[in-house]
Amino acid sequence: MPVPSPSVRPREAKLFRNNRSQAIRIPVEFELPGDRVLIYRDGDKLIIEPVKTPANIIELLNAWRQEPPLGPDDQFPDIEDSHVRPEDVF
Template identity: 45%
Template structure:
């Protein structure tokens, strides 16, 4: 895959726009754009995974209830 390609800029209403060629497409429908000097950098928005989401949660200080409360006793099982 090539790392660069010539593209044309055009107007879309009051915005300047460009079409992203197929070989540069991102998955999803959102991206982050930032400027560094004369360079525009476009990055896909990555949804955080379960572990990073859990790391951001505050710890639970409440004690967990007895999970066996209200359940019938287990029968003896012969193996």
């Protein structure tokens, strides 16, 4: 039977400004993997979760399947349609 890891006690962290954004210094024992996170509010709390990078094509396709489909009000940006010249192909 695996030994449960001891829970990390809450610690105070430093808030600071980075240009126009507020940032937080995360203590090493709370370090998250990767270089991107999801952040959302739950009442007075901010929840920060690491973004899980798909390990293979099956995980990627499953992640896409869980995203909400586009709705009738979703809009795509206008794209300038430029003509392709033969020299652009090679």
